[in-house]
Amino acid sequence: MDSTTRQEHSDARRSGFVDIGAAARASGVSAKMIRHYEETGLVPRPGRTAAGYRIYRPADVHTLRFVKRARGLGFSMAEIGKLLALWNDRRRASSEVNRLAMKQVADLERRIAELETMRRSLVELVRCCRGDHRPECPILDDFAREDIP
Amino acid sequence: MDSTTRQEHSDARRSGFVDIGAAARASGVSAKMIRHYEETGLVPRPGRTAAGYRIYRPADVHTLRFVKRARGLGFSMAEIGKLLALWNDRRRASSEVNRLAMKQVADLERRIAELETMRRSLVELVRCCRGDHRPECPILDDFAREDIP
DNA sequence: CTTGACCTTCCCATCATGGTAAGGTCCAGA
DNA sequence: TCTGGACCTTACCATGATGGGAAGGTCAAG
Structure with a gap:
């Protein structure tokens, strides 16, 4: 052995x-x-x-x-498992790989859009805040708003 | 009591x-x-x-x-702790809040850029792949490349 | 033969969140 | 007054991908 x-x-x-x-x-x-x-x-x-x-x-x-x-490229372990299986399968159809890759592109785009939404809101708040020695702060005022459920 | x-x-x-x-x-x-x-x-x-x-x-x-x-807006728990402290401090300087918010914007932009880089690479690969029934697949070929350390 | 670099397994931590189980509490309706 | 169901409590485990560290074994160069 x-x-x-x-x-x-x-x-x-x-x-x-x-x-x-x-x-x-x-x-x-x-x-x-x-x-x-x-x-x-x-x-x-x-x-x-x-x-x-x-x-x-x-x-x-x-x-x-x-x-x-x-x-x-941001693939999850589960997706990488599928990619490895396709890589090791000489009879795979490239359309299958293509599909996984497009799904990943869509997922990346979803995450980018989410972060982009956050960024836009925050940039707007920063723009409204003087940022001096005084306590008045539109950023905190926004966070503390009661009117957006 | x-x-x-x-x-x-x-x-x-x-x-x-x-x-x-x-x-x-x-x-x-x-x-x-x-x-x-x-x-x-x-x-x-x-x-x-x-x-x-x-x-x-x-x-x-x-x-x-x-x-x-x-x-x-994507702040971490640690950052939110700081924001809460500032919110509860009536003598805070709004510049402090502004600084935290700008740091968060920078962090969001870093993450967006990272995902964007992934997305660009992957879109290019998808574009090159016919995605039909045949096994030839530039996507897998790229993943398997030996020449990019 | 020693020393230091490397290997092994095992356990714990991250971060924000959800799940589940076992048991106690509250209240409305019969 | 009893009962059922909705809700609360704590305690533990899981996620996903990664790192850290301890305790102990192995290898190779000097």
Whole structure:
């Protein structure tokens, strides 16, 4: 069993495998998060050395980079799981990926609009407030309004 | 002691006090969050009836509405704490409030820019992807790129 | 053989919010 | 007066993605 699933650390490195620290540096995903992704099933469990160290193949690091990139575009873990499945499915239809991406664009737009609404209101309040040493403050007055339920 | 700090439920209501459910409906803050704000010290501990029910004065409900409005503009709990302190300080300088509000505007703009960057990248990818039944997919190809560290 | 860098697991914290469970209270209607 | 249902109480757990730290094992260079 050990000969197939467990190797010595030095053997593993000679075979082009890396430990979690190197995988983290190479993928941009922290070691902490790599373990987390493994625990939640987002990425497969890697092999282990005889001492219990995780060992990652180049393809595993590639997967982590994929996750990193998708995270950078704001996809949730659940959506990234779907994207990974499509990535690993050679018979996928690109329309499926396209659909997920468009859903994500819509979600981003929703969040942007929400923040933009806040920003507009707040900018207006700041504009109305003199901002001097005196206590009169339209900003606080607005927050304290009773007439907008 | 009971005569000053504890009252019967019905007495409290006759005096214009409300229980947590009514305070929640009147302020828009859920009962759950009202208790949470109390626990974290954001809002003062209300009085209690003899049976241990929280009772809120109109001013307390007013404070909760203030919190609700500030939350709606994206302020964090910590910032709202500062705003409440300024609101309760009649000698405050409005410049202080203005400064907090401008900081919040800057933070909103930072978050908007971040999401906007994501959106732009993703829209470009979607544009490049035919989205048909075939597996070729520039979106996945981008996610899998090795050349952007 | 020591030292320091790295690995392992396990637990806790964030932030704002919601859920649930077990038990007590209030009030209106029969 | 009893009862049912709406409401309150506390206490604990969960979210999502991330980080921090402790306690202990492993590896490699000097």
